[in-house]
Amino acid sequence: MATLDDIAKMAGVSATTVSRVINNYGSLSEKTKTKVFAAMKELNYQPNSLARSLKGKKTQLIGVILPGVGNPFFGQMVEEIENQLFNKDFRIILCNAGNDAKKERAYLRMLIANRVDGIIAGSHNLNIEEYQKADLPIISFDRYLSENIPIVSSDNYQGGQLAAQALLASGSKKLQIITGRNRPNSPTNDRLNGFKNIIKQHDLQLDLTEIDFSATPNIKSLKIKELLAKKTIDGIFCTDDLTSLLVMRQAKNLNISIPNDLRLVGYDGTNFIQDYHPELTTIMQPISDIVTMMIDLLLKRIDDPECQLEKNYTLPVKLIAGTSTI
Amino acid sequence: MATLDDIAKMAGVSATTVSRVINNYGSLSEKTKTKVFAAMKELNYQPNSLARSLKGKKTQLIGVILPGVGNPFFGQMVEEIENQLFNKDFRIILCNAGNDAKKERAYLRMLIANRVDGIIAGSHNLNIEEYQKADLPIISFDRYLSENIPIVSSDNYQGGQLAAQALLASGSKKLQIITGRNRPNSPTNDRLNGFKNIIKQHDLQLDLTEIDFSATPNIKSLKIKELLAKKTIDGIFCTDDLTSLLVMRQAKNLNISIPNDLRLVGYDGTNFIQDYHPELTTIMQPISDIVTMMIDLLLKRIDDPECQLEKNYTLPVKLIAGTSTI
Numbered sequence: 319m320a321t322l323d324d325i326a327k328m329a330g331v332s333a334t335t336v337s338r339v340i341n342n343y344g345s346l347s348e349k350t351k352t353k354v355f356a357a358m359k360e361l362n363y364q365p366n367s368l369a370r371s372l373k374g375k376k377t378q379l380i381g382v383i384l385p386g387v388g389n390p391f392f393g394q395m396v397e398e399i400e401n402q403l404f405n406k407d408f409r410i411i412l413c414n415a416g417n418d419a420k421k422e423r424a425y426l427r428m429l430i431a432n433r434v435d436g437i438i439a440g441s442h443n444l445n446i447e448e449y450q451k452a453d454l455p456i457i458s459f460d461r462y463l464s465e466n467i468p469i470v471s472s473d474n475y476q477g478g479q480l481a482a483q484a485l486l487a488s489g490s491k492k493l494q495i496i497t498g499r500n501r502p503n504s505p506t507n508d509r510l511n512g513f514k515n516i517i518k519q520h521d522l523q524l525d526l527t528e529i530d531f532s533a534t535p536n537i538k539s540l541k542i543k544e545l546l547a548k549k550t551i552d553g554i555f556c557t558d559d560l561t562s563l564l565v566m567r568q569a570k571n572l573n574i575s576i577p578n579d580l581r582l583v584g585y586d587g588t589n590f591i592q593d594y595h596p597e598l599t600t601i602m603q604p605i606s607d608i609v610t611m612m613i614d615l616l617l618k619r620i621d622d623p624e625c626q627l628e629k630n631y632t633l634p635v636k637l638i639a640g641t642s643t644i
Numbered sequence: 645m646a647t648l649d650d651i652a653k654m655a656g657v658s659a660t661t662v663s664r665v666i667n668n669y670g671s672l673s674e675k676t677k678t679k680v681f682a683a684m685k686e687l688n689y690q691p692n693s694l695a696r697s698l699k700g701k702k703t704q705l706i707g708v709i710l711p712g713v714g715n716p717f718f719g720q721m722v723e724e725i726e727n728q729l730f731n732k733d734f735r736i737i738l739c740n741a742g743n744d745a746k747k748e749r750a751y752l753r754m755l756i757a758n759r760v761d762g763i764i765a766g767s768h769n770l771n772i773e774e775y776q777k778a779d780l781p782i783i784s785f786d787r788y789l790s791e792n793i794p795i796v797s798s799d800n801y802q803g804g805q806l807a808a809q810a811l812l813a814s815g816s817k818k819l820q821i822i823t824g825r826n827r828p829n830s831p832t833n834d835r836l837n838g839f840k841n842i843i844k845q846h847d848l849q850l851d852l853t854e855i856d857f858s859a860t861p862n863i864k865s866l867k868i869k870e871l872l873a874k875k876t877i878d879g880i881f882c883t884d885d886l887t888s889l890l891v892m893r894q895a896k897n898l899n900i901s902i903p904n905d906l907r908l909v910g911y912d913g914t915n916f917i918q919d920y921h922p923e924l925t926t927i928m929q930p931i932s933d934i935v936t937m938m939i940d941l942l943l944k945r946i947d948d949p950e951c952q953l954e955k956n957y958t959l960p961v962k963l964i965a966g967t968s969t970i
Binding site: 379386387388389390393394396397400401404409410411412413414421424425428429432534535536560563564567589590593594 | 705712713714715716719720722723726727730735736737738739740747750751754755758860861862886889890893915916919920
């Protein structure tokens with residue numbers, strides 16, 4: 319890796335002069351500039367991205383703010399974002415915002431101070447007003463952040479419908495939805511609405527249990543055990559796959575057979591679930607397509623901050639049939 | 645967020661002058677500098693980390709190169725790295741190197757060009773010579789990278805021993821190890837050595853099957869099915885938990901009961917496995933301690949590039965007992 323000193327030596331100037339040429343500071347003769355540029359080329363010197371940024375050019379850095387890569391869904395999404403951006407010569411600064419709004423705010427300020435070229439954001443924290451003030455390109459995954467930030471998501475309403483149809487087709491009549499705490503603007507609302515839309519055409523029992531997304535698996539399991547122990551339900555739709563895994567475990571503990579006594583549909587359909595839990599019927603979000611779309615829109619905004627984008631971009635989901643409904 | 649223009653207006657100077665003050669370029673009067681610094685303070689301006697970097701100060705950016713956050717082990721590790729570094733005012737640039745040595749090399753060059761303050765690296769690619777040339781602080785997770793890069797790991801030998809003891813205690817006599825392709829300097833060698841060290845004291849059957857870490861779960865499953873179908877083994881040690889999940893599935897398909905017919909011990913013990921597969925007996929790596937140690941060493945090297953560090957830092961592992969061996 320060539321350093322400023324290497325270039326200075328080859329060009330026969332001082333390191334300070336090289337630095338000034340790179341940063342375009344101070345008065346320099348054309349002859350000096352030509353010598354320095356020739357030496358940079360000869361030594362295959364990569365113009366430093368930070369220096370370019372100070373000249374108003376791009377840093378090739380993208381901030382990525384999501385709940386946390388410990389969750390296989392967001393792990394797969396971040397891997398996809400990083401891979402696709404790498405091929406376009408961008409790097410990512412990763413923030414796991416968890417359910418910590420204060421941390422998310424701090425990151426936003428830091429990312430702006432770091433002059434990232436843009437941000438992909440999809441945390442679960444609400445009302446982060448910094449998104450409205452942020453004067454740089456931002457694309458959201460599946461969450462409303464501010465009026466002018468486009469939202470890319472998969473079709474939550476269609477997903478809810480597919481889940482309901484799978485449970486109906488499997489003969490379930492006493493239905494239960496297990497979902498995160500429902501909040502305004504949450505995309506899971508649409509999963510519920512799509513589900514209910516199908517169910518209301520039939521004369522069936524439907525109950526809803528809300529469990530906070532941030533509750534620990536042990537606490538979630540307790541509530542699920544309570545539900546299952548009543549043995550009054552024969553079909554469950556969980557609005558995420560990990561909760562479905564807890565349902566499978568509790569059902570086994572209670573000697574409830576899936577799919578004989580109980581049918582189960584999850585949501586997300588990550589590679590992890592398809593590889594390690596193929597028995598689970600689930601609704602697959604097209605993570606790769608979602609990421610391609612987010613990056614495409616983000617790069618458009620980076621190239622032209624004034625470009626007009628839609629408010630919502632919605633991609634289709636798929637039912638992946640496992641033995642939990644057959 | 646205050647801009648250069650805001651500061652310029654308040655200080656009564658041009659934006660170029662503000663930029664020169666921040667970057668310490670050109671000749672400026674003390675009076676001008678004082679005015680600009682006062683305006684920066686008044687507007688709570690965060691000195692841009694890129695600008696500071698050009699002055700030879702830190703960027704507060706750390707590069708993190710690991711196989712991929714789609715794997716729950718590395719997902720949890722990256723979440724831990726990011727959380728701990730956030731509390732120390734650092735951000736991370738994430739690289740999922742997968743089994744792509746070319747990508748890893750490109751990242752190393754880019755991270756250096758981006759002037760990150762240091763790197764945490766633990767990919768599975770071998771012989772990346774750029775690590776030897778890289779002139780910045782680097783700490784490795786569980787892999788030999790170069791002579792002067794310290795390795796933080798958990799005690800693989802002890803882990804292998806604990807796994808063997810658990811299988812012996814459960815009465816297994818026909819033992820099988822399933823591990824990744826064994827390569828020079830791979831830490832899984834020590835897991836095998838520790839395992840064999842315990843077994844050799846008994847007169848027991850021991851076979852070893854190597855399956856490439858990068859093989860897909862479907863391909864791994866085929867090989868596992870072949871192994872189990874022979875029904876000649878009653879105890880398996882997998883050197884990672886995800887492979888254990890595949891063993892559990894194939895055993896179920898073949899009506900082999902765990903733990904009655906077959907005992908099973910995995911390795912890693914992530915939060916994910918403990919939460920969603922508590923039935924699996926496994927060796928838990930202390931991810932949080934590993935990360936604390938890596939960050940501590942990295943910050944020492946950043947503060948003092950000449951500081952002497954050990955070659956290896958090895959943290960103890962724990963057996964987490966599930967029903968797969970009881």
